[in-house]
Amino acid sequence: MHMATSELRGSSLKLTRIESVSPDATVRHVDQLETETLDTFYAAVEGNRPITAAEMGLDAGDVIVGTEYYRVDLM
Amino acid sequence: MTHYVIIGDGISGSSAAETLREKAPDATITVITDEGEPLYNRILIKEHAKGKLPEAPISIHEEGWYEERDIELSLNTHVTSVDTDAKVVHTHDSGDLEYDKLLVATGGTPTQLPVDNSDADGIHHFWTFEDARGIREHAEQSDxxxxxxxxxxxxxxxxxxxxxxxxxxxxMRGDRWWRYALSADGAEIMHGGMRDVGVEPVFDSGVDHFETDDDGHVTAAVDPNGDRYECDFAGVAIGLSFNTEFLRGAGLEEDNGIMVDEYMQTNVDDVYAAGDLTRFYDVLLGEQAQNGSWGSAKEQGRIAAVNMAADDEAEQFEWVSSYSITHFDFPFLSFGHPTLGDDHAERKYSDTEWRRIAFKDGKIVGGVLIGDLSPQTAFKQLMREQRVVADQKEVLLEQSVDLDELAPTQEQ
Structure with missing residues (x-):
């Protein structure tokens, strides 16, 4: 799996790779995601298919900790 | 008015408190913890220790969260014993607490190596947020x-x-990392990840004793072969000892954990247990099992609370757990019970991709995915459906798993 792409776009949200986290951010580890959300997250990271905000079950600004840190940004 | 007492404010205890308040709006709920801070994100404390995540996002609940829900939170409170006949919890210096129903969710404490100088300064165990703060501070100064x-x-x-x-x-004592779940092919990928971050795996080794300087700070580990490894920082993670000492004499059945059924009930009336310290009846596995993952602990707390509030066997625990390692360039996911079962299948796809599936009675009971996690949803679905698929390993080992390629389910 390649996670070097810093910005990955779906149909309505993008995951932006970040290097640091602000103290007021809501941060979740991938192990806190439901199975389907986890699937969607990794698909978004790989850029395999369009992602909708509803699928992700996440809010804009949320930070997800996987092999990299990603911030969820609504498009 | 029913009084629910929860010992432990980790994710299972906190999840139970939240569920109880929803199910029993008028009940009295007390949460007791010997830690000095409310629920925090135990999965993320390693990120803090790595120096990548500030403290604030790791906290999950402020004390106000409990006040808003009219839940009594008792921090820094050490439970000394439980009288399950009188239904009383005794604490060290916070008095006695009567309960109608009790949930034990006290988790574990890292096991110390039984070798000389294992308590020296600079030797760390990793479980609490406070541990993580100490590890981060010391690691930043270590070479x-x-x-x-x-x-x-x-x-x-x-x-x-x-x-x-x-x-x-x-x-490592054996010839590879996590030898109970990984073959040499799978482990080699993990060893590569370690080397990439500057950590050298040493096999057929371990620790015979630690050496210290005159101030009692660790200076080296000596393995059973007599080889000496200099260090000013040491991390020990050889397992957990479950925090059940206070239950001595309470009559709870224990077997390296508190025995509970699929409703999180112990063998003692009105006493439930949830989280890492349970040996629960896994309805998917068909036997008692243990699991230390965040999601499992959270769900066990919820299930316990549902059944406590109902005063009945209202909902059973049925869960496929996940545990990820996110430290390297490639993802790693362990699901279910990858070290159990009576059969397995595995395949290496590339230098960073490997898969293992564990079966019991022909059904998937767990597995490990390295590099490519895309089959996780399919495998978890097959686990939940308890479908017999061990005779179709080739389909399951295809790089892209298509459940439509599986033969139709036969009548059992």
């Missing part, structure tokens, strides 16, 4: 490290050393 414990907890220390620029040796 050389030793890691002990070739499992899912030990590898967090490898990641801390890597992220903090500590040149470290990872001393």
């Amino acid at each position: 050389t490290g030793v890691i002990v414990g070739a499992g899912l907890l030990g590898i967090d220390f490898a990641a801390v050393c890597g992220a903090q620029g500590i040149e470290a040796n990872y001393l």
Whole structure:
């Protein structure tokens, strides 16, 4: 799996790779995601298919900790 | 008015408190913890120790969260014993507490190596937020490290050393990391990840004793072969001892954990248990099992609370757990019970991709995915459906798993 792409776009949200986290951010580890959300997250990271905000079950600004840190940004 | 007492404010205890308040709006709920801070994110404390995440996002609940829900939170409170006949919890200096129903969710404490100087300064165990703060502070000042414990907890220390620029040796007793779940092919990918962050795996090793300087600070680990590894930082993660000492004499059945059924009930009336310390009846596995993952602990707390509030066997625990390692360039996911079962299948796809599936009675009971996690949803679905698929390993080992390619389910 390649996670070097810093910005990955779906149909309505993008995951932006970040290097640091602000103290007021809501941060979740991938192990806190439901199975389907986890699937969607990794698909978004790989850029395999369009992602909708509803699928992700996440809010804009949320930070997800996987092999990299990603911030969820609504498009 | 019913009084629910929860001992432990980790994710299972806190999840139970939240569920109880929803199910029993008028009940009295008390949460007792010997820690000095409310619920925090135990999965993320390793990120703090690595120096990548500030403290604030790791806290989950402020004390106000409990006040808003009219839940009594008792921090820094040490439970000394439980009288299950009188239904009373005794504490060290906060008095006695009567309960109608009790949930034990006290988790565990890292096991110390039974070797000389294992309590020296600079030797760390990793479980609480306070541990993580100490590890981060010391790691930032350290140059050389030793890691002990070739499992899912030990590898967090490898990641801390890597992220903090500590040149470290990872001393393992066997010939590979997590030898109970990984073959040589799978483990080699993990060893590569360790080396990439500056941590060297050392096999057929371990620790015979630690050496210290005149101030009692660790200076080296010596393995059973007599080889000496200098270090000013050491991380030990060889397992957990469950926090059940206060239950001595309470009549709860224990077997390396508190025995509970699929409703999180112990063998003692009105006493439930949830989280890491349970040996629960896994309805998917068909036997007692243990699991230390965040999601499992959260769900066990919820299930316990549902049944406590209903005063009945209202909902059973049925869960496929996940545990990820996110420290390296490639993802790693363990699901279910990858070390159990009576059959398995595995395949290596590339230098960073490997898969193992464990079966029991022909059904998937767990597995490990390295590099490519895309089959996880399909495998978890098959687990939940308890479908017999061990005779179709080739389909399951295809790079892209298509459940439509499986033969139709036969009548059993």
